[in-house]
Amino acid sequence: MSIRLSRQRTRLHGVSKETCVHLRDVTLGLCIAFTLLMALSITGTAATIHAGSDVQRSIDAASPGDTIIVGPGVYGKFTVNKRLNLIGEGATVVASSSDACISVEADMVNISGFTVRNGLYGIRLSRVSGCSITNNTVTGCKQPGIVLLTSSGNIIANNNASYNGVVGEGWYGIYLTDSSNDNLIVNNIANNNGAYGIHLSTSCLNNTIKGNILNGNMYGVYMFTGCSKNIIEGNLISGNKANGIDLRFNCNRNTIRDNIITDNQVAGISLLDSGENEILSNDIRSNIRFGIQIQGRSDGNTVEGNNISKSPTGIFVESSSNIFHSNRLIDNVVQVVDRGENAWNAPYPVGGNAWSDYSGVDERSGPAQDVPGADGFGDTPREINNRSRDMYPVMGYELKPIRIINVSVPEEIEAGEELLINTWIESVNGLSQVSARIPESRSYVRLYQVGDHYEGSLTTALLDPGEYSVVITATDRRGYELEELIGEFRVTPRAGRSFEAAMDQLRGRS
Template structure:
């Protein structure tokens, strides 16, 4: 198997070339060096380079892998035959290729300990060690297409290691004893590429960065079935997190905590996580764009405690208990599609829910205003794709330019009737309601209200054919005029309260 190192990692083994210093053909009297001497030096250097490249060997190994590593020369390739091998330590630049080979270790040992730069290891099953594959203070290494399972500590760990490639590995079911918890772990490691890996069913984290990990690219990974898909903790900044599947974890898909700033989070899927799709805690100035954040349990996007100055744009945030929860300030939220959440948004800070005109605000599935006017003040005749009235998140938080689109009411009343509308004290009023809903309805009740007073009486509606019907008794009402108000919940908790009509009650005699 041929592996190409990242071109920007400019080690000789990565590029396949060594560059000699530029030599001039000019004559230098003061040094006494002529053109012939320069050509001689160049020729000697070329022979040295050819000899170096020719010395790299491919060696087949079928037993005692550590002995083969010890005997190999830097640059050699070890082709490891099928079989089970004990733990190894690599202290020189080598390329190890497994072909059905298994490396396992005792519960307090690393299966593979990489202590030299420019090492490549691929195609192994690594299992049952304290660490699976551990990189310590190295750079320019490639760990690719390995399966690393059932290790006490991380499956793959990068400690104080920069400029490495971790690609196409399966790091699953590690840390299940409660001691390590990680599929892939980076600590004080920068400028690494973490690409196309799978981390499933680990004790806590699919991928964990802690602390001080910057300028890493985490792309195309599938991080499911962990407690957290990707967890970044303490001073992890300027990372790119893109095109990952961060779904079906028991807490959050993506969680950034404590000074994780200036990260680019884009085009990820965060679906069906138990608590939240994405959580920020004390982490600001991140860019969050183009993500699918859908059907998470409590929150689609949860931004807490001094997570200020984030930009949230072009995301789809839908089908959660609360779509966006903000307990921070100075965040900018626009051009998102916020749909069918029980609570679309909750804002406990001071945030901007729209950009300046004509960039606009967000598309809200429950906005049902009209679009007859345009302009920054929405006072010039003519449609512009924005609702004429703001969307109200709460009394102090408004989206001034809600985007018009495919808004559909989660629950809507299409027909209603009260009979009779004039009753004597003690009579029943028959109530019939026909409704449309995106989700099954859970409970329908009616109560009577007079202006400025508390609700009186109670009735319950049940399904009857294509409608909901029930009776409301006036036995507890005093004579007077009343509004009958319907309250209905769907199975997800969304609630609609709407007046069905008015009726009057007269004395019995």
Template sequence: MRYSKDLRHLLGATAILALLFATTASSATFQAGTDLQAAIDGAQPGDTVVAGPGVYDRVEITKSITLIGDGARIRAGGRNMGVKISADDVTVSGFIVEGGLRGIHLEGSRNCTVSNNTVTGVEQWGIGLISSDDNRIEGNVANYNGLGPHRWYGIYLSGSNGNQILDNGASFNGEYGICLFPSCSDNVISGNVAEGNKYGIYAFTDCNENIITRNRLKGNEIAGIKMIGSCIRNHILENEISENGVVGIFLQTGSGYNLIRGNEIAKNSNFGVQILEGPAGNNTLVENNISGSQRGVLVNTDGNLIYNNRIFDCVIPAEDRGTNQWYKAYPLGGNFWDSHTGTDVMSGPGQNASGPDGFVDQPYVINDRARDAYPIVGEAARPIALVDGSIYPARAQIGSQVTVEVVLESKHGIAQVSARTRNLLTSSEPSRYISMYPSGDGSYSGTLQTALMGAGRYAVILTAKDARGFEMVEEIGELELLPRSGRDFNEALSRGL
């Protein structure tokens, strides 16, 4: 085919423009020199900059590039940021970032990936997202940050939405492992480890509709998760929340309409779940294991729904200071309470039809306003058990010494043991107390002096407390005291003989 001269010139120009466009659009990968910021400044959008082993100064990224660290450290002294990102579609991966004011800091950025970095020794926050949406923060370690006088964060989100915070370490930071404040919504916080902070995960002021799932929040000074200031419609799912200094999950000041489901909430010192200060309320607690705290669940707001949980090994399983529902309509039922025993021979919504249905026939009473109408059947657990007890002699004359011996089993260790008498024939005679002393292998013994007691039958009642505050009160057996032989003791006493 033959073209005119003008057409041939036009086609040639078009081909050159296409080649130039293809060259410009293609991305390049190159190795940075000792000046990492210069390499970043020289890169084009879409390029990849690789920083090899060495120590680099702080950097700022203002274009869509990929920055890879291969044995690289960034040290930012004074009030500087280690890595500041103020562009979209940036990837930063593989760096150790140390010191400075802030570690890896995103501001007004979208669709960025920050992965597999270690950030430590930063004055404020290790990794921060400020007004930054739809980013992915994954596989980083943000430990030992914010240890200065103001005590800051491992990972911090502020006014940031739709981000994924996945599989990071955020431990041993000054105040918070992962903090959302304020107005952070639609974020997914999953698979992270936050230990040894003051709070594991902390959400403050209008942080809504976040998903917090499968995190390990252990050994924090105050709380595993705290939400305060109208944080609503969040989902707290399948987390391990254990051994925190005060409370496992704490919702406060209008934080309502949240779903707390499928969590393992164990051995938190004072409370498993604590919900305080309305008016929001209306949270749902379902299918959680709540164990090993002084109080399992404490609520003083209204409208919360609490069902199908296992609440066990707590000194006070539940405390309700509001108006709340502790069971779902039959046949979904209520909760398992390890201290609640009873029969299961009836069924139906009114528990008045014959045949078992998996619910204890007698309701579990929390207080005069709150009860679980369908407590779930399960094996009752006793943190303190009386294995054996004896009174010797069980039939004695007034003035004899009577030995009381018991054998106890305790999950948490025995702190205090005592025994007392109760006259079975009259209530006017005061109890006599028996000091009990350990004699090895869970055994305790004490001596009852009977000289000032009257003839009659007495129950001997044991009281034992463990180190957690559980108390067991149980009758050991009966003692029969016979009058003194030879003379009437009371008469002799009145004569002064």
């Protein structure tokens, strides 16, 4: 079963995406409903069996297509080796740490409504297709909660696979491996597993991972070695101890779109030696080190239409031939680090990215920005490094995390007096330090908060009469630093005698 959902890219100057998102959700819902309906229609004339205390015995006695209802109680492990529907109604399945709780070894098996715990695996599918694993709770297993081994065309939906693999090496909530293709992994919860919320390993292709909640794992979604053409869409991925989404080693031509990816301890999205992926329309916020991290030979990726905000580094890229456009880079301490050769805008009139630190003007238009009249793009490029620039930075997103709103500096002061400085500062993230200095000398002072402002005094005892300036430096709690000239003042000679007379007297003594 190969599932393909339509996609509409969203640009800053494009149309709203709500309609296409709704159509994708409808398509996905119809797909699940159709699959379950087909499974039930096969069993239209089959028997319904209420299992006794030995579920395996009921399975062995059933005919293909039968439905087995397992009532309240705690049951031992079992293996499903024929086409059956198993429905748990208050049933818990447990196994030892060396066994799978539920093993599925036949096509077109439906498992629903069970609590599964404490096995080596929770629910294991081995070389099967057309199965549906829905509405189960799988927890406390030594390794994966739900695992698909060389199994394709299955639906894993509405399960809670949390707190698995929390001892030892750390393992998975949901695990697909060894060419498990064309599966639908939808609306599951996989939280607080030892290492991975959802893990795809070794040539898993064309899977759709949609609408899942993946919190508190080491990695939210992790792909390893040759996993390609998968869709990661509409997931909530937050608070993971490393990366929200991590693709490593030839995980190419995947699509990552419309996810909310926040508060992960390293990066929101990380690519290593993985190229030609599409990263589209994601909300990537408040990740602890990087919004997006692209490393190694991860070339030819498209990063488009994302909101990337409130991280120490918005985008870090050391690969080349990637294109970044129509993104919003807002309130990152460092917006971009580019150590490769990459493009930071699409051709006109699609344009570049929105930068909260871009302060240019928009008075001209056209591909060369030389035609009178505004077009929504800045007239001057936003520099990335000495090799790259965004030629068409999008206007209207400038944000100053620190802003000096008022200052008080005397216009004139006698040499030797203290220069009192008062400044009123707005900060989005709160200030960690404020200081003032006189660039023409070594005079420096730290300013301290007094009520609604910061104040301090600079000494002028060693200053010659003349004109001087004052510069304020303010650093916020996230590492932003603002340095701004706030005023000028004049130093006059000490009262009672001129500076020249004092120097003449000094020369006379010598």
